[in-house]
Amino acid sequence: MHSIRNQFVAFVSVLLVILLILLNIFPLTASRDQVFEEKKASLSAQASVISSSLGGLDSLTRETVSDVLAFLDISGFARTIVVNDEGISVYDDGGQTGVDPEIADLRESLSGKNIFHSFFEDSAFRSSASMPVSNRLGMITGAVYLYEYDAQRAQILMGIQSRIRNLSLAIGLVSLATVAVFSEVLIRRMRELVSSIRIVAAGDYSHRLVTRGNDELTELGDEFNQLTERLDTTEKQRRRFVSDASHELKTPLASIRLLSDSIVQNEDIDPEMMREFVTDIGNEAERLQRTTEKLLDLSRLDDDIQxxxxxxxxxxxxxxxxxxxxxxxxxxxxxxxxxxxxxxxxxxxxxxxxxxxxxxxxxxxxxxxxxxxxxxxxxxxxxxxxxxxxxxxxxxxxxxxxxxxxxxxxxxxxxxxxxxxxxxxxxxxxxxxxxxxxxxxxxxxxxxxxxxxxxxxxxxxxxxxx
Ligand SMILES: Nc1ncnc2c1ncn2[C@@H]1O[C@H](COP(=O)(O)OP(=O)(O)OP(=O)(O)O)[C@@H](O)[C@H]1O
Ligand SMILES: [Mg+2]
Missing domain, CATH: 3.30.565.10 (Histidine kinase-like ATPase, C-terminal domain)
Structure with a gap:
C-alpha cells in the first residue's frame, strides 16, 4: 500500500523544489541580463568617444594615439588597445592584466564592425567593445578595443544570490516539516477512523469514535458514529424481535404439546374431555397461525418493497x-x-x-x-x-x-x-x-x-x- 503521507510529501517536495529553483534562477538571470545591457550601452558609448577622438588623426601612431588618449579618461578600463589599419598595436595599457585581447574582434572591427561581448565568469562581469576608427574621409584608420572587469557588481549580485539560496533552503525545510507534521496528524486521525470501522465490522456495535476538532474528518467521524448508532439500535431490535417471536411461538406450542401428551398418556380418557383437549389444541394452532400471519405481514412491510x-x-x-x-x-x-x-x-x-x-x-x-x-x-x-x-x-x-x-x-x-x-x-x-x-x-x-x-x-x- 502506498502511504498517502509519503505521496503527499513527495508531491509537495517536487512542487517546492521546482518553485525554489525558479525563484533562484529567474531574478538573477534577469538582473544579469540587465547588467549586460548596461555594460553594452556604456562601453559602446565610451568606445565611440575614443573612436571619434582618434578619427581626427590621419594615421594612428604610438605618439599621436598616446597624445589623444592622454586627454580622455580611460582609467575605468582594465585594458585599452588601439591598432592601426594594418592591425599593429599602437597603444596597449594593460599587458599586466593577463587578459588576452580578442584579436579576432579587432580584425573584424578593421573591416567596419562594432563588436560587443559581456559575460560573467570567475565572480566578475567581463565586457569588451571593439570599434573601427574612421578619419574625416570615412576611411578606416584603425580600431579601438576596450576591456572592462567589474567584480563589484558581481559581488552584489552574488550576495543577493546566496541570500535567496539560504532563504529558499529555509522555506523549503520549514514547508517540508510543516507538511510532514500536518500529514502525520491527518493520517493518524484517518487510522483511528479505519480501526474504528474494523472494530464495528467485527461486530462491536457499541464502539464509538472519539471525535475532535471541527473539520471534514470530524464530520466523517460523527457520520460514522451515527451510522454505528443506527446499526446498534437495529441490531438490538432484531435480537429482541427474534427472542420475543420465539417466545410467542413457544407458548402455544408448549400448550399443544401438553394437551397432546395428556391425550396420549391417558388411555381411558372420556370422549367429552378428549373433545375439549382437541378443541384447545385447535385454538392454540389457530393462535399460532394468526401470529405467523401477522409476522409475515410485518416482514412484508419491513421489506420496503415498492x-x-x-x-x-x-x-x-x-x-x-x-x-x-x-x-x-x-x-x-x-x-x-x-x-x-x-x-x-x-x-x-x-x-x-x-x-x-x-x-x-x-x-x-x-x-x-x-x-x-x-x-x-x-x-x-x-x-x-x-x-x-x-x-x-x-x-x-x-x-x-x-x-x-x-x-x-x-x-x-x-x-x-x-x-x-x-x-x-x-x-x-x-x-x-x-x-x-x-x-x-x-x-x-x-x-x-x-x-x-x-x-x-x-x-x-x-x-x-x-
Ligand atoms: N383501543 C384500545 N383500548 C385499550 N387498550 C388497547 C387498545 N388498542 C390496543 N390496546 C392495548 O395495546 C396492546 C397492543 O395492541 P395490538 O393491537 O398491537 O396487539 P393485540 O391486540 O394484543 O394483538 P393483535 O392485534 O396482534 O391480535 C394491546 O395488547 C392492548 O393492551
Ligand atoms: Mg389488536
Missing amino acids: VVPEPVDVKQTVIDAISMLNPLAAEKSVKLRCDLADGCVIMATAEDLYHIVFNLIENAIKYNVNDGMVHVVSEADENTVTLTVEDTGIGIPEEDRLNIFSRFYRVDKARSREAGGSGLGLSIVHDAVLAHGGSITVGANKPQGSVFIVSFPRPSSEETGI
Whole structure:
C-alpha cells in the first residue's frame, strides 16, 4: 500500500523544489541580463568617444594615439588597445592584466564592425567593445578595443544570490516539516477512523469514535458514529424481535404439546374431555397461525418493497371491516357507530388499508367494556383524509401509549392473550400507515376509553384519476 503521507510529501517536495529553483534562477538571470545591457550601452558609448577622438588623426601612431588618449579618461578600463589599419598595436595599457585581447574582434572591427561581448565568469562581469576608427574621409584608420572587469557588481549580485539560496533552503525545510507534521496528524486521525470501522465490522456495535476538532474528518467521524448508532439500535431490535417471536411461538406450542401428551398418556380418557383437549389444541394452532400471519405481514412491510399505490376508499374499507367484526361486537355487546364521509380516498393498497382499519376497530371492540361503544369517523378536508376510531373501553395508561406500536407490546398481557392478541396488530397498523405517507396518534377518550387518529395526505384528482 502506498502511504498517502509519503505521496503527499513527495508531491509537495517536487512542487517546492521546482518553485525554489525558479525563484533562484529567474531574478538573477534577469538582473544579469540587465547588467549586460548596461555594460553594452556604456562601453559602446565610451568606445565611440575614443573612436571619434582618434578619427581626427590621419594615421594612428604610438605618439599621436598616446597624445589623444592622454586627454580622455580611460582609467575605468582594465585594458585599452588601439591598432592601426594594418592591425599593429599602437597603444596597449594593460599587458599586466593577463587578459588576452580578442584579436579576432579587432580584425573584424578593421573591416567596419562594432563588436560587443559581456559575460560573467570567475565572480566578475567581463565586457569588451571593439570599434573601427574612421578619419574625416570615412576611411578606416584603425580600431579601438576596450576591456572592462567589474567584480563589484558581481559581488552584489552574488550576495543577493546566496541570500535567496539560504532563504529558499529555509522555506523549503520549514514547508517540508510543516507538511510532514500536518500529514502525520491527518493520517493518524484517518487510522483511528479505519480501526474504528474494523472494530464495528467485527461486530462491536457499541464502539464509538472519539471525535475532535471541527473539520471534514470530524464530520466523517460523527457520520460514522451515527451510522454505528443506527446499526446498534437495529441490531438490538432484531435480537429482541427474534427472542420475543420465539417466545410467542413457544407458548402455544408448549400448550399443544401438553394437551397432546395428556391425550396420549391417558388411555381411558372420556370422549367429552378428549373433545375439549382437541378443541384447545385447535385454538392454540389457530393462535399460532394468526401470529405467523401477522409476522409475515410485518416482514412484508419491513421489506420496503415498492408497492404501487392505488386509490382506495376509506368508507368502503370501514364497511367491509365492520361486517367482519359485527359478530365480535355482538358477542361483547359493543355498539358500533359510524360517520363516514364520501370521497375519503387515499393512495395506498387495499390490503394495507384493510389491516389498518380492521386492527383499530378490532382493538376498540376487544378492549371495550360490556355495553360499550365504538365510534368510527372518516372525513376529508382539502389536504388530509382522517380516520378516527374512538372507544369507551378500558383505555391505555399514558405511560404505555408510546410503546403500544412496538412489536409484541401488550398493556395487560394476561387480558390481551385471553382476548387472543399477539401484540402485533398495532405495529402492523403503524408500519402500514407510515409506508403510505400517513401518521397515527393515540390519546384518551372522554370520559373513558381511547382515540386513535390516522391521517393521510389527500391525493390530487390527477393522482387518483377520479
Ligand atoms: N383501543 C384500545 N383500548 C385499550 N387498550 C388497547 C387498545 N388498542 C390496543 N390496546 C392495548 O395495546 C396492546 C397492543 O395492541 P395490538 O393491537 O398491537 O396487539 P393485540 O391486540 O394484543 O394483538 P393483535 O392485534 O396482534 O391480535 C394491546 O395488547 C392492548 O393492551
Ligand atoms: Mg389488536
